[in-house]
Amino acid sequence: MVLQKNYKAFLMVCMVWPMLALAQKEVGPYRFDHGPYLQGLTDERVTVYFTTSEKGFSSIELREPNDGTITRHVTIDDGLIQANNTLNAIALKGLKPDTRYEYRLFSTRIKQFRLSRNVYTDTIRTDWYSFKTVNPKAAGCTFVTTSDIHDDAKKYERLLSHTAVDQADMVFLLGDILSHFSREGQPYSSFIDVSVDKFAKEIPFVLIRGNHDTRGSLSRTYDRYIQRPDKHFYGVYSLGDTFFILLDTGEDKPDSHHDYSGLTAFEDYRKEQAEWLKQVVKTKAFKAAKHRIVMAHIPPIKDDGTSTRVSVHGPDMVYKLYLPILNKEKIDLMISGHTHRFQLIEKNKNVNNFPILINDNDSMSLYTVSAKGVHVKTVNSTGEVTMERTFVR
Ligand SMILES: [Fe+2]
Incomplete structure (x- = not known):
């Protein structure tokens, strides 16, 4: 004021x-x-x-x-x-x-x-x-993503040093930036101080929560450090004619798992977001956008019954809850992290009607959205370009 x-x-x-x-x-x-x-x-x-x-x-x-x-x-x-x-x-x-x-x-x-x-x-x-300030009439935008930093500020700094972050309109931190939030001020030493040094005084970042960001005795205090304009970790964002849907995919195991001591309620939370998502895709802003990008820490991966890991639960929930809604819409790209392994899931009609890019835990990507499509250039922490491609819808 x-x-x-x-x-x-x-x-x-x-x-x-x-x-x-x-x-x-x-x-x-x-x-x-x-x-x-x-x-x-x-x-x-x-x-x-x-x-x-x-x-x-x-x-x-x-x-x-x-x-x-x-x-x-x-x-x-x-x-x-x-x-x-x-x-x-x-x-x-x-x-x-x-x-x-x-x-x-x-x-x-x-x-x-x-x-x-x-x-x-x-x-x-x-x-x-x-x-x-954002130009609502801008054609295209430029943004940076990374994920799975797990408190490794040095790695985060190296990734930023190999990325033209000064060209970006926005930086999206795609979850598991912390491993276990249990120390006052931990977000500063884990990623905020480095962000400030490299870009955040002049270019904003958005935190999309990963399952690890929900863990620890102080995980319920995250909003002292970052802004959630609508009091949710999920939401939408617009940069010019590009519309972003940001999902908060919660924990990767069922709420009943002993790790959570009965203190999580992500099953209902994910369903709440599915209902919210159904409304988002009806909005004028979503429909009017030229480009639509979805981000979620946990990628949608179907549980085919062959894994013995209980952590397949989260990806399976993301697959079952959100893909059916998103598959009906014209989505350019979905970006995730979580698995620590790079994976490009190509567009597959009626399974995923848009490509899904899964970031590993040692990469940062610079995206340029234009009339030509969504161009991505990914580097690792040694500066090696590991992927460059333009996705055309
Ligand atoms: Fe994760």
């Missing part, structure tokens, strides 16, 4: 803080710890996530290049301006489509939070970063 009435008060704070700071004992440099990184970029909004080393009052300055007007944005919840916090997710709303903006973070440490006697100390800010 743009800070207007409160801006003068905030400026007063900025003028007064050096005097107050003199009276306070220094406790180390105040700093931005993690981020900034972009989430939920559309044609009219984006949310910027970042943390500070101590509690403070944070805001974002926004401007258009070559325009001297700067607006300040904060989060306001139920009449309260968000402050005295370290974790920030500040939405920039009312933006113009297909427009480049510049932003920088601004934060003042709150030494003491008391009614009418708040003590503010250090004020810090970042350099200017930029992003471009």
